[in-house]
Amino acid sequence: MRTQVAIIGAGPSGLLLSQILHRQGIDSVILEQRSLEYVLGRIRAGVLEQGAVKMLDEAGVGARMHREGLIHDGTELCFDGSRHRIDFKALTGETVMVYGQTEVTRDLVDARLAEGGVIVYEAEDVALHDFDGAKPHVTYRKDGVTHRLDCDFIAGCDGYHGASRKAAPQDVLKTFERVYPFGWLGILSETPPVSHELIYANHERGFALCSMRSNVLSRYYVQCPLDDKVDAWSDDRFWDELRRRVDTETAEALITGPSIEKSIAPLRSFVAEPMKFGRMFLVGDAAHIVPPTGAKGLNLAASDVYYLARAMIDFYDNGSEMLIERYSEDALRRIWKAERFSWWMTNLLHTFPDSSAFDRKMQIAELDYVTSSKVGAAALAENYVGLPY
Numbered sequence: 001m002r003t004q005v006a007i008i009g010a011g012p013s014g015l016l017l018s019q020i021l022h023r024q025g026i027d028s029v030i031l032e033q034r035s036l037e038y039v040l041g042r043i044r045a046g047v048l049e050q051g052a053v054k055m056l057d058e059a060g061v062g063a064r065m066h067r068e069g070l071i072h073d074g075t076e077l078c079f080d081g082s083r084h085r086i087d088f089k090a091l092t093g094e095t096v097m098v099y100g101q102t103e104v105t106r107d108l109v110d111a112r113l114a115e116g117g118v119i120v121y122e123a124e125d126v127a128l129h130d131f132d133g134a135k136p137h138v139t140y141r142k143d144g145v146t147h148r149l150d151c152d153f154i155a156g157c158d159g160y161h162g163a164s165r166k167a168a169p170q171d172v173l174k175t176f177e178r179v180y181p182f183g184w185l186g187i188l189s190e191t192p193p194v195s196h197e198l199i200y201a202n203h204e205r206g207f208a209l210c211s212m213r214s215n216v217l218s219r220y221y222v223q224c225p226l227d228d229k230v231d232a233w234s235d236d237r238f239w240d241e242l243r244r245r246v247d248t249e250t251a252e253a254l255i256t257g258p259s260i261e262k263s264i265a266p267l268r269s270f271v272a273e274p275m276k277f278g279r280m281f282l283v284g285d286a287a288h289i290v291p292p293t294g295a296k297g298l299n300l301a302a303s304d305v306y307y308l309a310r311a312m313i314d315f316y317d318n319g320s321e322m323l324i325e326r327y328s329e330d331a332l333r334r335i336w337k338a339e340r341f342s343w344w345m346t347n348l349l350h351t352f353p354d355s356s357a358f359d360r361k362m363q364i365a366e367l368d369y370v371t372s373s374k375v376g377a378a379a380l381a382e383n384y385v386g387l388p389y
């Protein structure tokens with residue numbers, strides 16, 4: 001089998017890249033190790049920057065997002081027992097879209113399949129070959145049969161644990177990492193959100209976040225120890241802890257209900273450089289991870305796809321390799337600024353086991369500054385709504 005672009009991974013990166021290339025007449029095949037049901041069952045991101053919204057519109061998959069998504073003009077920071085609003089729209093003229101990654105993935109899969117896209121689910125033992133040579137190709141096993149997929153390019157969209165970064169020459173690859181000493185315990189509940197915007201709470205007991213997927217589906221998180229277990233958290237324990245970490249008004253307004261999903265996610269900052277190895281490119285979580293505090297993970301995947309799709313289209317339309325050669329540099333410039341913002345938000349809002357009383361005072365002073373200074377609030381707002389591509 002042959003295609004122009006072999007894409008490994010049918011998460012948001014792989015699907016969005018395939019859909020955008022298809023609309024420019026460039027064919028691709030996506031190889032996904034899991035089943036579609038498994039991929040759709042993962043509860044992940046919730047907030048889209050305008051850049052990602054534009055990418056989904058350009059990919060022709062924005063209709064349901066605009067129908068069902070929620071436009072948010074701002075967010076609230078809760079500390080010292082009160083909430084303080086950051087007005088994105090007034091400070092930047094921009095807003096964000098609240099629309100779950102599960103729905104983004106579903107919309108992209110529907111579009112790819114409706115437009116004849118080839119997605120091989122449950123593809124096992126995907127391996128990358130000769131991406132530095134004349135015959136880049138990928139092999140994989142499906143239903144016990146080994147297949148070879150010849151291609152011009154390989155896009156490694158296979159996430160943090162994927163095969164692509166592992167296939168890169170390890171003497172060339174440089175990685176940068178910060179692992180945080182806590183995780184996020186998240187639940188999904190079929191209850192109305194406690195507020196019409198997100199609330200990020202800094203409390204001495206730990207961070208909490210009040211988010212949502214729709215007006216009838218809420219998403220909440222509390223910071224928990226890295227070695228914590230989901231089984232140790234009954235729904236009642238979760239709701240009690242969430243109430244203790246937010247302001248009184250929010251705690252009293254909270255409508256609780258049974259959790260329909262409950263999971264713990266670790267937090268890390270991670271970047272792999274470079275993101276191009278011959279004819280193989282790393283995209284999205286395969287190249288970088290951010291702590292979800294800044295809501296950047298899915299949005300960085302979208303900007304990587306923007307840079308790579310632009311480069312591939314230029315190559316096929318004009319025979320130019322300039323943007324192909326610049327992909328890693330262009331993508332990393334935006335990635336590092338999002339890494340900084342996500343690291344900053346995580347340090348601002350979480351309790352750290354080794355924090356001193358002085359460190360805590362610095363956190364509260366920084367929160368007081370960004371919520372009382374127009375310039376400070378604007379700096380947070382422009383990063384949250386998304387820096388330009």
Ligand code: FAS
Binds near residue numbers: 010013031157
């Ligand atoms: P993905 O990991 O989504 O997709 C990679 C795909 O490749 C997967 O389907 C995987 O099965 C497949 N794959 C892996 N190895 C393979 C192989 N060898 N062969 C074939 N296929 C392979 N971001 C936010 O903005 N906000 C959040 O709140 C948030 N919460 C998150 C919670 C968790 C638990 C995790 C893990 C991530 C979270 N993220 C969040 C980040 C997340 O949304 C990612 O940024 C986003 O999924 C990136 O998309 P992809 O790059 O496509 O990677």
Ligand code: PHB
Binds near residue numbers: 046
């Ligand atoms: C979510 O709704 O899952 C979400 C929203 C914003 C974040 C992190 C997670 O910063």
